[in-house]
Amino acid sequence: MSLTSPIPLARPRRAEPERPRRLTEVVTTRTQRRARPRVLHALVAVGGVLAIVGAQLLLSIAISGGAYRISDLQEQQRALTRQSEDLREQLEIAGATQHLANAAAALGMVPAGSTSFLDLSTGTVVAAPGIPDTVGCGGACNLVPNLLTAHLPVVLPKASDGTTVLGTPNQTVGATAPDAPPASTGIPSPVTH
Amino acid sequence: MRKRRGGPRFGIAILLTLAVVVGFTIRLVDIQIVNASALTEQARDKRALEAPVYGARGDIIDRNGAILADSVERYDITVSPRVALGFTEMNGSVEQALAGIGQVTGQDPAALMQILTADPQSDYAVLAKDLTLDQYQAIDALGIPWVYAVRVQARTYPNGALAGNLIGFLGTDEPLAGLERSEDSCLAAQDGVISYERSEDGVRIPDTEVTEVPAKDGGTLQLTIDRDLQWYVQEEMAKAALSLGATWAAAVVVRISDGALMAVTDWPTLDPNDFAHADPAVTGSRAFAIPYEPGSIMKPITAAIAIDSGHATPLTQLNAPYAMDFGDAGIITDAEYHNPNLTLTGGLVYSSNTALSQIAGMVPDEQRMDYYKAFGFDQTTEVDFMGESAGYIPALQDWDPRTRLVMGYGQALSATILQMASAYQTLGNDGLRMPLKLVESCTAADGTITEPDAGAPRQVVQPATAQEVRNMMEMVYEHNGLWDDLNIPGYRVGVKSGTAEVAENGQYTSKSVISYAGIAPIDDPQYAVVVSAGVPWAAMSSQIARTFHDVMSQVLTLFRVQPSTGAANELPITW
Numbered sequence: 001m002s003l004t005s006p007i008p009l010a011r012p013r014r015a016e017p018e019r020p021r022r023l024t025e026v027v028t029t030r031t032q033r034r035a036r037p038r039v040l041h042a043l044v045a046v047g048g049v050l051a052i053v054g055a056q057l058l059l060s061i062a063i064s065g066g067a068y069r070i071s072d073l074q075e076q077q078r079a080l081t082r083q084s085e086d087l088r089e090q091l092e093i094a095g096a097t098q099h100l101a102n103a104a105a106a107l108g109m110v111p112a113g114s115t116s117f118l119d120l121s122t123g124t125v126v127a128a129p130g131i132p133d134t135v136g137c138g139g140a141c142n143l144v145p146n147l148l149t150a151h152l153p154v155v156l157p158k159a160s161d162g163t164t165v166l167g168t169p170n171q172t173v174g175a176t177a178p179d180a181p182p183a184s185t186g187i188p189s190p191v192t193h
Numbered sequence: 194m195r196k197r198r199g200g201p202r203f204g205i206a207i208l209l210t211l212a213v214v215v216g217f218t219i220r221l222v223d224i225q226i227v228n229a230s231a232l233t234e235q236a237r238d239k240r241a242l243e244a245p246v247y248g249a250r251g252d253i254i255d256r257n258g259a260i261l262a263d264s265v266e267r268y269d270i271t272v273s274p275r276v277a278l279g280f281t282e283m284n285g286s287v288e289q290a291l292a293g294i295g296q297v298t299g300q301d302p303a304a305l306m307q308i309l310t311a312d313p314q315s316d317y318a319v320l321a322k323d324l325t326l327d328q329y330q331a332i333d334a335l336g337i338p339w340v341y342a343v344r345v346q347a348r349t350y351p352n353g354a355l356a357g358n359l360i361g362f363l364g365t366d367e368p369l370a371g372l373e374r375s376e377d378s379c380l381a382a383q384d385g386v387i388s389y390e391r392s393e394d395g396v397r398i399p400d401t402e403v404t405e406v407p408a409k410d411g412g413t414l415q416l417t418i419d420r421d422l423q424w425y426v427q428e429e430m431a432k433a434a435l436s437l438g439a440t441w442a443a444a445v446v447v448r449i450s451d452g453a454l455m456a457v458t459d460w461p462t463l464d465p466n467d468f469a470h471a472d473p474a475v476t477g478s479r480a481f482a483i484p485y486e487p488g489s490i491m492k493p494i495t496a497a498i499a500i501d502s503g504h505a506t507p508l509t510q511l512n513a514p515y516a517m518d519f520g521d522a523g524i525i526t527d528a529e530y531h532n533p534n535l536t537l538t539g540g541l542v543y544s545s546n547t548a549l550s551q552i553a554g555m556v557p558d559e560q561r562m563d564y565y566k567a568f569g570f571d572q573t574t575e576v577d578f579m580g581e582s583a584g585y586i587p588a589l590q591d592w593d594p595r596t597r598l599v600m601g602y603g604q605a606l607s608a609t610i611l612q613m614a615s616a617y618q619t620l621g622n623d624g625l626r627m628p629l630k631l632v633e634s635c636t637a638a639d640g641t642i643t644e645p646d647a648g649a650p651r652q653v654v655q656p657a658t659a660q661e662v663r664n665m666m667e668m669v670y671e672h673n674g675l676w677d678d679l680n681i682p683g684y685r686v687g688v689k690s691g692t693a694e695v696a697e698n699g700q701y702t703s704k705s706v707i708s709y710a711g712i713a714p715i716d717d718p719q720y721a722v723v724v725s726a727g728v729p730w731a732a733m734s735s736q737i738a739r740t741f742h743d744v745m746s747q748v749l750t751l752f753r754v755q756p757s758t759g760a761a762n763e764l765p766i767t768w
Contacts, residue, residue, distance in 0.1 A: 082266060142429035143428045144424055
């Protein structure tokens with residue numbers, strides 16, 4: 001090795017002073033020799049340790065694999081919860097009173113007037129005249145505004161060829177009032193069976 | 194020669210070793226036992242990250258559970274302009290990416306670019322706010338590596354302006370108006386904290402998530418309001434207001450048995466989904482906040498006070514001409530000519546100011562004041578709505594001769610429409626005034642239900658008095674000349690109309706407030722309805738009679754009220 005090596009050189013070992021050789025030697029007995037550890041034992045012990053380490057490794061892989069799976073599933077669950085919340089929200093908006101009123105008006109429904117009663121003693125129907133439509137918008141006045149349903153199209157009943165017809169989005173009554181459904185004649189109604 | 198074992202050197206070595214062992218032991222105990230928890234904490238702090246978890250704000254629902262206010266999740270798209278502008282080639286150019294985002298959000302890509310270039314060295318900018326799940330997923334699918342979505346809590350009001358006057362709205366940081374604000378203690382959620390550990394390269398280590406503080410969802414606030422009725426009444430009042438050219442219109446429907454408010458409407462009102470664009474003047478409930486001179490719908494209250502205190506009966510004979518000189522109090526006139534020989538019942542049917550001024554004058558002032566207070570005037574209702582007005586009854590020492598008479602027909606004092614509805618509820622409930630109730634209950638996230646303490650019912654007038662006043666109100670319904678407008682077939686109804694002049698700067702003007710108040714069915718009172726509209730010209734109460742009829746009809750139909758039996762007990766109107 002050169003002197004410029006960054007690794008410090010080990011000091012040379014001091015030579016052991018030689019001792020005078022003894023005359024008597026200790027000889028192991030047969031039993032002592034037999035009691036000595038054998039290679040087999042060593043192999044078993046080392047093998048056992050290796051097996052334990054290996055098993056532990058596998059277990060740990062399995063556990064962390066499970067943990068990742070749990071994590072994946074939790075993520076999936078969160079995504080599904082989010083989706084279900086989103087769908088619930090859309091349902092809420094589709095079920096908004098304004099939207100239902102417009103859908104009903106698009107089907108040709110008009111607000112009901114007073115309750116009518118059948119008087120059994122006279123055989124006549126007792127009812128007040130209908131409620132006058134002072135603003136002229138039938139059931140689709142949209143006088144209670146709703147930003148969320150304003151652009152929601154009203155789904156009309158299926159056309160004869162089976163396609164779904166989307167009506168115009170809900171409109172607010174204004175200078176150009178939306179076409180009110182005719183109150184007395186020619187009420188458009190879905191075909192019922 | 195053998196060296197003796199243990200010399201001074203050996204001893205020193207042993208001692209040194211011992212000293213080291215003791216030193217290590219002390220340090221070990223110190224680390225493992227004495228400071229163990231603090232050190233563990235420090236270690237975990239180095240590995241663990243804390244993140245907030247949001248509790249959901251509680252819903253506001255109507256009496257049937259229909260959702261009026263709902264908490265939803267929205268997504269903000271954030272970006273680090275520094276990083277984004279450095280990214281030019283991966284997954285397409287920045288311009289392409291922005292065009293993709295713009296297509297989803299409807300924003301102009303040029304405007305998005307401006308957000309990025311506003312401060313190119315910044316590490317934080319928001320490209321889009323409040324995106325829905327669909328929009329977020331669409332942007333996620335674009336695979337832009339430099340945008341991050343942040344989940345935020347948002348509030349929607351699926352029914353829009355329906356009950357917008359009551360619900361109020363949330364600002365960015367806190368509730369700003371209505372029940373959202375006043376009932377915040379029920380609705381507010383508590384955010385929690387979770388912590389998780391992350392590895393050297395920043396990857397979240399699975400199974401290390403620990404909930405430090407659990408998030409607590411807010412409670413569900415149930416109102417006494419009926420969504421369908423509220424919608425109907427709001428539409429009817431809007432129609433009435435539009436056809437009258439009114440500046441405001443309000444209506445209240447109250448259940449007589451328990452004072453529950455089934456509908457409280459204001460026109461105009463706001464859509465809480467869009468409160469930022471609303472007229473600041475309509476961001477509350479005028480019905481609660483602004484009292485008005487009720488006019489003649491006060492007359493049944495005056496009659497009830499006089500009858501209950503023993504000063505009059507429905508048959509008390511009065512000489513009540515069209516115009517009458519009350520001496521110090523000056524001349525009081527009626528709206529139209531009529532037979533001057535009126536009973537008190539006739540005074541109500543013809544809505545005679547001269548008749549009711551005489552009746553009001555019969556009762557000592559202190560006694561009247563006590564009755565007014567008992568009816569709930571001059572004090573806020575139990576609802577204690579945000580910004581609620583107490584109305585105004587002049588203090589006793591301010592009752593000059595004219596004031597004490599004109600108060601009998603609802604001028605010189607003011608009341609909110611809620612106070613008027615409460616007074617009619619009292620008459621309908623045999624004189625037992627039930628505290629007004631807008632909030633049914635608050636159901637906390639853990640299921641505990643709390644009902645607001647509304648206070649005790651109060652017997653204001655005797656049951657017989659209330660019944661006599663109802664009988665007189667039925668005479669008004671039958672004989673005030675508006676039968677075609679008011680008639681609800683199958684039901685017996687009691688009503689009173691009111692036309693009040695509006696005072697401005699101490700002078701009565703040609704502006705008017707027209708009202709109708711009533712109770713039905715009169716034989717078994719279930720609901721009281723008051724409708725009022727402020728009109729910038731001299732309108733007549735008959736112009737809102739039809740609206741009262743429509744609202745009351747809807748109430749009776751919607752709540753399946755059993756039709757009346759029997760006929761009205763006819764009372765003489767004149768003598």
